[in-house]
Amino acid sequence: MFGKRPPGDEEILRMMQNGDQHALVLLYKQHAGAVQRYILRNSGSREDAEDLLQEALVVAWQNAQKPDFRLTSRWGTYLTAICKNLWLKQLKKNSRFTDEAQVSPEKMSEPENSSRTMDLKKIVACVEQLDETCRKLLTLFYFEGLDMEQIALRIGFNNADTAKAKKYQCFKRLEQRVKQQYDRSDFLG
Amino acid sequence: MTRGIDNSELIDRFLRDEMRGEERDVFLRRMETDPAFRLEVESQKLLAEAIRLARKNELKRYIAEHTQTRSARLRPALVWSLSAAASIAALAVFWFTWQRYDGSKEQFARQDVKQEAPQSAPAVKETERLQRDRAIARTTPSPAQAEVPLAVNEPPPVQQEDIDANGSVEESIGVSAGPPVAPSNEKEDANQRYVVATIVVAVADYNMAAKDEAETESLSRQDVVVTKRVRPVGKESNRATTAQPATSRPATEQDDASNRKPVTVDRNAVQSNYTLVFINSKDGVQKAQAESGKRILLYNLPYNNPMLIALGGKHYLGTTGLFYALQPELPTPQMLTPVKDAALLKTLQGE
Numbered sequence: 001m002f003g004k005r006p007p008g009d010e011e012i013l014r015m016m017q018n019g020d021q022h023a024l025v026l027l028y029k030q031h032a033g034a035v036q037r038y039i040l041r042n043s044g045s046r047e048d049a050e051d052l053l054q055e056a057l058v059v060a061w062q063n064a065q066k067p068d069f070r071l072t073s074r075w076g077t078y079l080t081a082i083c084k085n086l087w088l089k090q091l092k093k094n095s096r097f098t099d100e101a102q103v104s105p106e107k108m109s110e111p112e113n114s115s116r117t118m119d120l121k122k123i124v125a126c127v128e129q130l131d132e133t134c135r136k137l138l139t140l141f142y143f144e145g146l147d148m149e150q151i152a153l154r155i156g157f158n159n160a161d162t163a164k165a166k167k168y169q170c171f172k173r174l175e176q177r178v179k180q181q182y183d184r185s186d187f188l189g
Numbered sequence: 190m191t192r193g194i195d196n197s198e199l200i201d202r203f204l205r206d207e208m209r210g211e212e213r214d215v216f217l218r219r220m221e222t223d224p225a226f227r228l229e230v231e232s233q234k235l236l237a238e239a240i241r242l243a244r245k246n247e248l249k250r251y252i253a254e255h256t257q258t259r260s261a262r263l264r265p266a267l268v269w270s271l272s273a274a275a276s277i278a279a280l281a282v283f284w285f286t287w288q289r290y291d292g293s294k295e296q297f298a299r300q301d302v303k304q305e306a307p308q309s310a311p312a313v314k315e316t317e318r319l320q321r322d323r324a325i326a327r328t329t330p331s332p333a334q335a336e337v338p339l340a341v342n343e344p345p346p347v348q349q350e351d352i353d354a355n356g357s358v359e360e361s362i363g364v365s366a367g368p369p370v371a372p373s374n375e376k377e378d379a380n381q382r383y384v385v386a387t388i389v390v391a392v393a394d395y396n397m398a399a400k401d402e403a404e405t406e407s408l409s410r411q412d413v414v415v416t417k418r419v420r421p422v423g424k425e426s427n428r429a430t431t432a433q434p435a436t437s438r439p440a441t442e443q444d445d446a447s448n449r450k451p452v453t454v455d456r457n458a459v460q461s462n463y464t465l466v467f468i469n470s471k472d473g474v475q476k477a478q479a480e481s482g483k484r485i486l487l488y489n490l491p492y493n494n495p496m497l498i499a500l501g502g503k504h505y506l507g508t509t510g511l512f513y514a515l516q517p518e519l520p521t522p523q524m525l526t527p528v529k530d531a532a533l534l535k536t537l538q539g540e
Binding site: 021022024025028029032050054055057058061120123124126127128135138139141142143144145164165168171172174175178 | 193194197198201205232233235236237238239240241242243244245246247248249251252253255256258
């Protein structure tokens with residue numbers, strides 16, 4: 001009659017720990033306003049605020065998977081703190097660029113190297129082409145940082161050994177896929 | 190396969206920072222003394238990085254799709270932090286490992302040992318080839334090292350030194366220079382600053398939502414958008430507002446008369462001096478030279494909106510915070526002279 005009560009902080013944490021991505025959407029909707037106000041007050045734009053909150057949510061998601069993670073404050077406080085750190089880092093970097101006039105020409109090619117990101121992007125595409133089980137298994141291990149027992153439980157394998165063997169197979173499959181994508185010209189022209 | 194799993198697990202433990210004390214020392218020593226093992230570690234590290242990035246993108250896309258926002262842009266700073274582990278060296282050895290040893294790390298290890306033993310003639314030849322390839326991979330310069338201009342006044346051959354570790358010269362800006370010609374109304378505009386050309390770089394955007402992918406695909410692979418405008422610049426933004434994808438060819442005039450303040454300088458005269466050319470392939474220099482009919486000087490510049498500025502009858506090549514006076518009358522290595530004068534720097538920055 002009065003609609004569903006929005007989930008509280010603990011409930012959202014449990015959702016995250018159970019791998020329910022909808023928790024991120026709930027957090028986004030709850031805290032977008034506060035983050036946006038902070039960024040707008042500090043020389044940023046609405047787009048910057050959106051970017052930062054997404055970035056912060058990904059960090060929060062990753063942290064929430066850690067077995068020793070405890071939420072000691074409200075999500076709002078936690079997320080705003082991450083956003084502030086990310087934003088300060090960004091502002092610092094921006095100001096560093098404007099202070100670089102005295103840098104020697106030898107150093108001028110050191111900043112961002114987008115060809116590197118292009119290479120990584122190719123491999124990322126290979127990851128995205130893997131079948132769902134492999135993708136899920138590898139990301140649970142390398143991104144969420146779960147151990148084999150937790151992965152077996154999450155995906156529904158019999159035990160950790162099965163998960164380990166499957167993970168090795170999936171990794172090999174990814175290696176093979178990347179190998180096929182690359183050719184010599186990617187490195188030596 | 191068991192050995193493979195064991196090795197892979199060991200490397201994972203190292204990469205996840207789960208090793209301590211003696212075990213870690215032994216691991217690090219093995220990396221130092223066993224090149225095959227080192228390659229295996231580098232390869233696994235690179236793939237793990239890509240897996241993390243793929244997951245991160247997936248989460249951001251999910252948030253964007255369910256909140257009716259767009260997926261986050263990837264700022265240069267973030268791009269860099271995300272891709273730091275993906276060194277070109279790692280990519281190169283990754284490729285070498287696979288290409289030569291057919292993907293089998295165990296086989297690689299055996300081959301590596303074999304090189305120590307006396308070999309038959311074909312085997313020696315193969316070893317020499319491998320060593321040569323490795324030497325190339327090792328000596329391939331960083332973009333900073335490859336900053337020396339290419340040959341002048343003749344079709345400049347792209348040499349190994351000019352090719353970056355990724356096998357291309359795609360981070361280079363060619364400056365096609367003719368004799369210095371002052372703007373026709375130099376007197377009137379001597380202290381006016383004009384951005385003659387601006388290069389905007391489209392950084393690969395992993396986080397673009399699916400709906401935006403088509404729009405950005407052309408940019409992400411081609412890396413760069415070149416726009417060329419002539420306009421006086423004060424405090425206003427010096428970012429180009431019109432853009433066209435361009436690779437390996439001279440920038441073309443993209444003047445948007447309706448979006449520009451009146452310009453009194455003779456734009457044709459300014460542009461006949463220099464053209465910025467984005468080079469993104471090995472034969473890009475030759476192509477650009479053939480198309481422009483002018484000499485091409487190649488410089489590696491950072492991707493921070495490099496632009497060509499006309500000021501007081503002179504031309505400057507600028508990136509964020511860095512400005513170089515173009516002096517074609519000087520020998521090529523000195524053609525780009527860093528501007529150190531604080532007042533001039535301020536003017537060039539449009540302050």
